[in-house]
Amino acid sequence: MSTLEAAVLQADGDTYLLPERIADLTGLGEFGMGGELLAAFIAAFIVGNLMLAMTGVAGPWAKRKITAAFTDRIAVNRVGPFGLLIIVADAVRLLAKENIIPEDVDRPAYDLAPIVVAGSAMLGFAVIPMGSGVQLADPEVGLVYVFAVSGIASVGLVMAGYASSNKYSLLGGLRAVAQNIAYEIPLVVTGMSVVVFAGTLQLSEIVAIQAEPLIELGGFAIPAWYAFVNPFAFVLFLAANFAEIGRNPFDTPEAPTEIVAGYQTEYSSVYFVLIYLGEFLHIFLGGAIIATIFLGGPAGPGPAELGIVWFLVKIWAVFLLTQWLRSALPRVRIDQLIEIGWKGMLVLSFANLVLTAILVGVIVA
Amino acid sequence: MSTDLTTTADQIDEDGLEALIGDRALTRDDHKNAPGFVIRPDEVQSVLFDLRDQAGFDHLSCVTAQQYDDRYESIYHLKTYDDPTREVSVVVPTPVDEPVSQTAEPVFRSADWAERENFDLVGIQYEDHPDMRRILLPETWQGHPLGLDYDQDKPQVVKFAQHANPLEADQHDTESDTMFLNIGPHHPATHGVLHVKAVLDGETVVDVEPDIGYLHRCEEQMCEQGTYRHQIMPYPDRWDYVSAGILNEWAYARAAEDLADLEVPEYAQVIRTMSAELCRIAAHMLALGTFALDVYGDFTAIFQYAFRDREVVQDILEDLTGQRLMFNYFRLGGVVWDLPEPREEFFEKTRDFLDELPAKVAEYDDLLTGNEIFQLRCVGTGILEPEVAKQYGCTGPTARGSGIDVDLRRDDPYGYYEHLEWDVITEDGCDNYSRVLVRMQEVEQSAKIIEQCIDLLEEWPEDEREIQSNVPRTLKPPADTETYKAVEAAKGELGIYIRADGTDKPGRFKIRSPCFHNLSALPEMVEGEYIPDLIASLGSLDIVLGEVDR
The missing domain is CATH 1.10.645.10 (Cytochrome-c3 Hydrogenase, chain B)
Known part of the structure; x- marks a missing residue:
């Protein structure tokens, strides 16, 4: 029985966080505050790079392959096995490009925007319990924190749109704000219905509660994932999430055929990569939130050590869904989008919250 | 005006047309596909109005312009939507030294662009046309390429200052709440090189003007x-x-x-x-x-x-x-x-x-x-x-x-x-x-x-x-x-x-x-x-x- 196994087991029952574990394993914990800080950095580095690696695979390769499969094509297959090395080629290509900064842009807002967009998504991953003991922090207000930091992205999009000194960018930025305001509320309110069930905002707790069996079907227990407990909330959350991250059919802020590329029209080279990266990180963060509060987080068959695998599978499933929608659904018009948000989603999400509250109240009573 | 004409619109035959146009027809200039009537340049609208309202020619199919040695000529090819085989041509000659003809735009909106093209390429002026500008060639083009006196070998020298500044209209007009937006010629959804000048009020389109000619290849x-x-x-x-x-x-x-x-x-x-x-x-x-x-x-x-x-x-x-x-x-x-x-x-x-x-x-x-x-x-x-x-x-x-x-x-x-x-x-x-x-x-x-x-x-x-x-x-x-x-x-x-x-x-x-x-x-x-x-x-x-x- 190694310390690692013990740590894993401990992490499953209790919140034994990744920084602490690294501190214990490396002995950094003995150096006091500085050592713990270093351990925390190492842990953040690991998680951050895991996510970046995922976007690296998703952006240049998986997205192409998936779309190609939907649209009767082959996509990248020349560079490396299954075209995988295109990731390297694309990285070099994108970074080697000239970073063109138009004359009239409003600096430093123009330069900050890509960092804000990508950074806000990265921050969200700090509190997500990814299973196998991978969780950086577990504050009691975990869910609120995730919504809060991912909402910062809107600021980045407005900055990008406004600072670019381009009318298409401006239109895209304005659309992004209008859309995020309209869909953030249903998103959070629907998230609240889960909190009503779970009685906690702490993400590790929410995950733990979902592990309990909902019903037994012939010796096979269906876990109490909130997607099963309240499918309506799940669908609402999924839809609001797609709008929040600006994916089809709600990709109006970019709307390539209408407003060229929206807020990212003027960005090139590294800045473009950062914004693009930010978008994928947001898709994955959205997937992570959905997995955590609706799909039981890292839960899945097999030993608990496989937690992170199941977690990633769930995130990628959400990503796959975004690509599927992208290949199959038209984009709604901006006024229709706002209408759906304010007149449909908002009402439904509040109805869902009230019903959930009543239901939980009755059961508890 | 032959107001006493009582034939119903779709019954009018060639004689009826002759009667309808009456002595406004200077002579006949029949084409292989249709009878052609030559009229004076200042009677374009009155003839076309009659043909449209009384003879039922509701389709101005094409407006051709050309220059002969002794005259310019605009030809209005009219048809009906119900029966495109019913055709008539209205030929409008104008003198070489003063190629001015009345516009047909009030009768058929399609004459708007068609006459602009004729002005652009052949050089006929259309009086009272709402927007007599070039349409295919740049505003700064010198001469009318399909005119007989056009010198193809003469280089088109245009000073930089003469070029319309595409950004000028781009400046914000503090008086209004609208925004001018150039959609194209480089835009993902213009199906080629089309330039649409759009005026927006928020997301609403207030005014658009397609600007064409980027792919003109003579x-x-x-x-x-x-x-x-x-x-x-x-x-x-x-x-x-x-x-x-x-x-x-x-x-x-x-x-x-x-x-x-x-x-x-x-x-x-x-x-x-x-x-x-x-x-x-x-x-x-x-x-x-x-x-x-x-x-x-x-x-x-x-x-x-x-x-x-x-x-x-x-x-x-x-x-x-x-x-x-x-x-x-x-x-x-x-x-x-x-x-x-x-x-x-x-x-x-x-x-x-x-x-x-x-x-x-x-x-x-x-x-x-x-x-x-x-x-x-x-x-x-x-x-x-x-x-x-x-x-x-x-x-x-x-x-x-x-x-x-x-x-x-x-x-x-x-x-x-x-x-x-x-x-x-x-x-x-x-x-x-x-x-x-x-x-x-x-x-x-x-x-x-x-x-x-x-x-x-x-x-x-x-x-x-x-x-x-x-x-x-x-x-x-x-x-x-x-x-x-x-x-x-x-x-x-x-x-x-x-x-x-x-x-x-x-x-x-x-x-x-x-x-x-x-x-x-x-x-x-x-x-x-x-x-x-x-x-x-x-x-x-x-x-x-x-x-x-x-």
């Missing part, structure tokens, strides 16, 4: 420099270049065959009909795919599926003509060669395509027209009322989507269409959705036509397969024969006006482009709508800039 002049027999035929392929080549070739073939009185053997007519309909399917597939692209916003499944299916048609056309886009398959008096050997293989391939088509169309119905979001986007947007469409000279699927029952294949029969079973598709929605439905159903009708053609070709006795009639090596139609003939191309009425000058090259070659006139109706469709609807409406018009700008 097609008319090039055709005037080629010989009838062989040198002109390759050009039509390059007008509407998205695989509608054979339909365009037919426009030239029909006009030239009418001009030179050439017969086309029946066997060749069947092949022509079949190949033209294959082209129509390819063109409509592309229209469908790109429209889906405009509405869906990404290269989605529909776009790729449309291309996949178009690819099959292209393969068949490649087998037939040896080319995939620039077919050059027609010849005056027939086609260049017979079906590829072994014929059975060609028939089988084509039949396979036709057999698979219904399933594919059903797939499009599922993915596209049956999709709720798609309907949300397209139903009731980009409204083009039939009266407006007629005013702007809209034809083809654009007109049929507005419920105008017009199709030259049926109304002004050519080729082998009149012997075949097929229907003209119309939809009454007048919106983007209707135009898509029309195109999708036309694909099915084209398939029906092709199937019948294949049946005919299969049965055709081997010794009667005459692909070309006997056409002289050098064609020299008699001087001053003029004709205007149109065919139903993928986008609408593609007409060619040719005036022979006694040589083996045309004296004047004028192309009536359906896209040009359809596009001119864009402002009517989108003002007051949202930007996404502007893009969708533009897509639903299915323009090809190669044909708009020529």
